[in-house]
Amino acid sequence: MKVKVKLYGDYLRYGADENLLEVEENSSVNDLLNKLQISERHYIIVLVNMKRVWFEEKLKDNDTVSIFSPVGGG
Amino acid sequence: MLSEEEIERYKRQIRIDKIGAEGQDKIKNSSVLIVGAGGLGSPILLYLTGIGVGKIGIVDNDILSLSNLTRQILYRTEDIGKKKVLIAKERLQALNPNVIIEAFPECLDATLAKNIFPSYDSIIDATDNFETRYLINRVAVEKEKPLFIGAVGRFTGQVMSVMPHKTSCYNCVFPEKDEETVREMSKRNEDLGVIGTIVGTIGSIVANEFIKHILNIGSHYFNKLLIIDLLNNDISAISISRDPRCRVCGNPQ
Numbered sequence: 001m002k003v004k005v006k007l008y009g010d011y012l013r014y015g016a017d018e019n020l021l022e023v024e025e026n027s028s029v030n031d032l033l034n035k036l037q038i039s040e041r042h043y044i045i046v047l048v049n050m051k052r053v054w055f056e057e058k059l060k061d062n063d064t065v066s067i068f069s070p071v072g073g074g
Numbered sequence: 075m076l077s078e079e080e081i082e083r084y085k086r087q088i089r090i091d092k093i094g095a096e097g098q099d100k101i102k103n104s105s106v107l108i109v110g111a112g113g114l115g116s117p118i119l120l121y122l123t124g125i126g127v128g129k130i131g132i133v134d135n136d137i138l139s140l141s142n143l144t145r146q147i148l149y150r151t152e153d154i155g156k157k158k159v160l161i162a163k164e165r166l167q168a169l170n171p172n173v174i175i176e177a178f179p180e181c182l183d184a185t186l187a188k189n190i191f192p193s194y195d196s197i198i199d200a201t202d203n204f205e206t207r208y209l210i211n212r213v214a215v216e217k218e219k220p221l222f223i224g225a226v227g228r229f230t231g232q233v234m235s236v237m238p239h240k241t242s243c244y245n246c247v248f249p250e251k252d253e254e255t256v257r258e259m260s261k262r263n264e265d266l267g268v269i270g271t272i273v274g275t276i277g278s279i280v281a282n283e284f285i286k287h288i289l290n291i292g293s294h295y296f297n298k299l300l301i302i303d304l305l306n307n308d309i310s311a312i313s314i315s316r317d318p319r320c321r322v323c324g325n326p327q
Contacts, residue, residue, distance in 0.1 A: 008301050008310060009230045017308060043259060045248060050313040052247060066312055068301060070248045071227030072263040074114045074202035074273075 001025055001061035003032065008068035014038050023059060030055040032065060043069040076102065080172060084126055092291045098126065102172075104288045105129035107190060109182055109210055110200035111158045112136065113145040113268065114224045117277035118200055120148060123166040125285060129174040130166070131194055134159045135181040145270030182206055187213040196284055199223040199244075200277070203260040211236070211244035215323045220287060224280035227266045229305035231276035234295050234314075235283050238323060241296040242314045245322040272304050 005019045014036050023032055029046050033055070038044065046053055047066040059065070076098055081088065084098050093101075104127050108115055111134035122130055138146070138153045138161065146158075153161050159177040166175050180186055182201075187209060191197060197219050199210045207223070214221040214236065221236040223244060236243050250256065279300070286292040299312045318324045 006310075008308070008312075009303050012303075012306060012308075017306075042251075042255060043262070047312065047314070051315055052249075052317060068312075070204075070259070071225045071230050071232055071266075072202070072204045072207060072260055073226045073266075073268050074110045074112050074200045074224070 001027075001059075003059050003062070004064045005032070005036070006064065006066045008066065009071070010069055011038065011044075011067050027059050028055065029053055029057045029059065029065070032059060033067075036067075038067070040069075045069055075099070080126070083170075083172075087125065093289065097289050097291075100288055101126050101285065102128045104196075105131070105194045106196045106198055106284055107131040107133065107194040108198045108200055109133045109206065110202060111148070111162045112142065112200070112202055113270070113273035114200035114226065114277045114280065115162075116146045116148040117274050118198060118224070118281045119162060119166055120169065121278065121281040122284065123170045123173050123175070125281075126170060126172060127284075127288075129176065129194070131176040131178065131190065132159045132162055133178040133180060133182050133186070133190075134162075135179060145268065145273045147270075147274070182209065184209060184213065188217070191217045191219055194219070196220045196222065196287065198280060198284060199225075200280070202264070204256045204263075205260060207244060208250045208256065212322055214238060215243050222280050222283045222287075224276045226268050226272050226276050227263050229269055229272055229303060231272045231302045231304075233276060233279050233283065233300040233302075234298065235287070237296055242316045243320060243323040246317040246320045246324070247299060247314050249317075250321070269304070272302070275302060275304065 088098050111132050136158050157179050159179045163175045163177040197214045215238040218238045223234050225232045301310050
């Protein structure tokens with residue numbers, strides 16, 4: 001199945017800002033992050049179809065996954 | 075009602091069809107509390123004072139240091155060693171004597187937040203650490219105060235606006251982790267550094283969000299997270315939604 005991956009800010013170094021990726025059926029967010037070689041799990045925020053999800057969440061065909069992390073300075 | 079002096083002072087914005095004298099009156103009758111008088115706080119305070127917000131509160135306990143001057147445009151080299159809010163109050167009062175400036179030279183804690191948030195229409199989060207961001211969000215939601223949030227790091231900035239119990243709160247998007255992680259996040263953010271121009275960009279957008287809210291015009295970053303990356307010139311507004319299980323504004327099971 002295919003998912004659309006959108007990377008923001010710091011995560012642009014892991015790929016293009018928008019990418020259509022082939023992932024195995026039944027893949028989780030965690031599997032996708034591993035595939036993108038993103039090991040960071042502390043600060044990362046993942047949205048699937050604009051809703052915040054946890055790493056175990058299963059992905060579906062045609063999902064849009066947005067990946068970013070908060071900045072906190074003022 | 076606006077005085078003659080006010081009509082002359084504000085005429086360039088009164089001319090905007092969405093504002094007019096009626097809008098200027100709304101701005102004059104509004105109040106906002108800005109937490110943080112640093113990089114983001116500087117442009118926010120300067121613009122909101124210039125525009126003529128009736129009452130502005132400032133909370134910050136910091137003393138100005140040399141490395142602040144790359145981006146904290148309210149201050150000058152000669153101010154080093156002085157309390158930021160006290161200099162800020164003096165400068166802002168000189169910019170626009172019509173505005174009431176209330177300075178709180180204190181560190182924001184839960185008691186202070188609960189005491190002073192109710193005296194203002196809205197709250198602006200312009201702080202430099204995650205601990206205070208979570209605290210501001212909690213108290214703003216509890217007191218039902220619209221909250222406008224700006225945050226920066228390196229060349230990146232983020233903006234979101236919160237209408238408590240109606241739109242996504244800060245904790246819906248960035249759920250609070252354990253104390254140690256939150257401390258680490260603040261430390262990491264400080265270590266990343268920051269460029270002055272992103273602070274000016276984000277501060278202006280946050281100030282603009284508050285003004286549009288007071289005037290009830292235009293669109294807002296409610297249920298949206300704006301991410302601006304001035305290094306790659308990428309500007310994205312991500313739609314977000316409330317987390318029904320949010321520990322701050324939802325019903326955690």
